[in-house]
Amino acid sequence: MVISGIRLPMMTSLIVWAVIWEIAGHTDAGFILPPLSRIVWRVFEIVPTASFLDALLITGRAFLLGNAIAIGIGVPLGILMGRSVIADRLLLPWVNLFLSAPLSALVPVIMVLFGLGETTIVLVVVLFSMWIIVLNTRAGVRAISPSLVEMARSFGANGWQAFSRIYLWAALPEILAGIRLGMIRAVKGVVIGQLLVSVVGFGTLFEIYQSHFLMEHFWALLLVLFSFAFTLNELLAGLERRFAYYAASR
């Protein structure tokens, strides 16, 4: 937006919202919504505590492991579906189903099968992030120009060379987009999982703050999580832009 000739960057309006939050925090709503300044102080207070670092470690580990599994299964599966009509027709209905199904309903199943521990959180992360990676990879592979494949073939590329030198690179913009979307879903998944399991990682902290009405602590935790999710999104989007330059000119 431009105000009297000065271009205001998009996110600057967040300052306006922060001020509104601060003011609202000093009214009666402050019971539920404490002033932002106090929440920010609380962030610095809780971040160095052992319980927070512990939760961060456990959550981060589950998040990374889950994403690694989702990428490790999702990308090859997507490439397979993009190349083979039969695999595509066999698997696509399931991918679409899991993509739009209310996965929160499946968390209790994972809980009864794998207990109230880290395994469950990892599996929830995989469940949330994998399908979009599969679908995007598939779309990327299908967008590869046939002449590029024929070029590789005419220069004598074998199957593995075609996969590692052509498919993976040509589909990279979509694969990266899929990984970014998958990670955003994974953040949501890890939080949903921990809210439901509530004895692992941040779930424990949520439980404690909630049951003791520690609103400032609770909001501080939310602030950390939301900032993390947003930063992650922006970082991955930046990475994606670095590779997207050739997406249009394949």
Add this chain to the structure above:
Amino acid sequence: MTPNIAPAEPRQTPGLAPIPPVATRPIVEVKSVSKTYAGGVEALSGISLDFPEGRLTTLLGPSGCGKTTLLKIIAGLIPASGGQVFVDGREVKGPGPERAFVFQDFALMPWASVIRNVAFGLELRGIAHGEREAIAERHIARVGLKGFERKYPHELSGGMRQRVGLARALAVDAKVVLMDEPFSAVDEQTRRKFQEELLELVANEGKSFIFVTHSIEEAVYVSDRIALLSRRPSRVSAIIEPKIVRGGDPEKIRRDSAYLDVVEDIWQQLKHYLD
């Protein structure tokens, strides 16, 4: 019958042009129009140009020379940074009913049938449904798409889509039809067919056409008058009036020595822009 290439001298000596230009009054007058885009790219620098009524005038020049910019300024779609444009004696402040535009990428509404696309200009003017469909039907038939009224754009070939775009421009009965590289997205055969039909339209409709192209052959084939634009910032480097005898076998024209001479002349002029 020699091609008539007159360098665009400053306008103070209009009477002294070696051979008088097409003897009709100008319908569109462009007076020292310049355009500088935000960011400082100068697209047009002080262009002055007349467009005779009832004729087809082409803006020809290398890619990115600002010919589309000039056309859109005449259309009132983008404002000029300096200078004025007059259409039918009135200054252009924005789009107007006396001008109709044919878009390079057709600009058809994918959700609307052929007849609704063609009638769109009339719909916007509040003409009743029955009446505007009758007018649209006539123009659909005029461009050879009878029977396709209820089809949707994605069911048509590129050439047919541009016919819809043309019918839409004709349907609003504007005095001036502005065409922005209308045939650049269709195949060569269709393109030639279009060029022949365009000559027929110019001869029979009594409208003025302003045509943008980067193809020298196309410009020479269809134009009564060609304004050769130089590279950015663009100026008129020459006005050419290819005096080609139309009528008869269209294929003959393409082999006509006058036609080939004009093409060659323009090519010689444009060649040095490529370095």
Add this chain to the structure above:
Amino acid sequence: MQISDLASALPARREPPASYWRDALIHPLVLRLVSFAAVLALWEYAGRIPLSPAFPTFLETMGGLGAIIADGTLYKAFLITLHPLVIGLAVSVLLGVALGVLMGLHEPSEWLIAPVFVIAQAAPLAALIPILTFAYGIGLTAKIMTVCIMAMPVIVLNTLGAVRNTPKSLLEMSRSFLASRSQSIRLVILPAASPMIFAGLRLGCAAAFIGVILAELLITPTGIGDVISYNQSVADYPKMYAAILAIIVFSVLFIELLERIELTLFRPESRA
């Protein structure tokens, strides 16, 4: 598998009909049936091993489904679950599309409002549920709010993107044919934006289902959430799985229905 798989999937080079039965076998419908049959058979097999005492076979789950349908539990649960879902979804759709269109057409409001939704879209908003419970109690309001915070960001941002991405040439076209501002919004911008708006609505719906189930599992067990958590606590796994299966199938069918409605009401060109 060779590289030629991709090439042979292209319509341009069709091989002569090598064998009729092979064509029939890779027919989409046949493969879909094969795929579903295979997964269900696998489920049945895994349940019989058994993979875990908490993993009923497919047939046991169907038995559980029959039981909760027969005694009316499922029907009543669905009615209760649909209540916050439908209200929350209606609010999200109306408000979300309106906000998205407003931001798409009016830059200052985009500057002010869009960043909030950009963050909301990336953030795990489910973590707000405990706060919503504090603010609105454990009743219907908190559940409706849960549905809204889950569904609205994607609807708003898709609508905004859709309005923003109206092809430039269509905008120029409508201007050159003298459309007024309201005409070009009504006749060009909104129709051009509608496919992407509807895509946002479908995503919003999926998120709304996630939200309502989460609300019913976290805030207070009601509706389907109650059937799931009650049967979980008494270890009646067939019924628990049946309830989960039912809500997933229901949500998928619901979104499918939405797509059908979109196609019949708003997309004449795709039916032609």
